[in-house]
Amino acid sequence: MSTKQTSNEKAKWWKSGYAWLVFGGPAIVVVASLTTVYIAVNGQDPLLTRDENVGANTKSLTTAEKNALEPAIRARNHAATGVNDPEN
Numbered sequence: 001m002s003t004k005q006t007s008n009e010k011a012k013w014w015k016s017g018y019a020w021l022v023f024g025g026p027a028i029v030v031v032a033s034l035t036t037v038y039i040a041v042n043g044q045d046p047l048l049t050r051d052e053n054v055g056a057n058t059k060s061l062t063t064a065e066k067n068a069l070e071p072a073i074r075a076r077n078h079a080a081t082g083v084n085d086p087e088n
Contacts, residue, residue, distance in 0.1 A: 044080065045080060047077050047080060047081065
């Protein structure tokens with residue numbers, strides 16, 4: 001007998017391009033989503049406090065100008081944590 005594959009034998013599943021499309025596509029999406037979750041969790045911005053200067057330009061601001069920035073800092077912290085803290 002010869003070692004050639006006869007026409008009635010099926011090809012192995014991993015030799016089919018459709019099998020790689022069916023299994024490989026969702027596997028790539030799962031890896032990409034886990035990578036996105038890792039980046040989102042480890043790349044969080046730190047919360048700002050009232051007394052913290054937010055860059056080189058704020059060092060020359062007066063107290064009134066720094067107090068004017070407070071709503072923006074509170075909104076940023078609320079967006080980062082989801083906690084509304086009206087006392088701070």
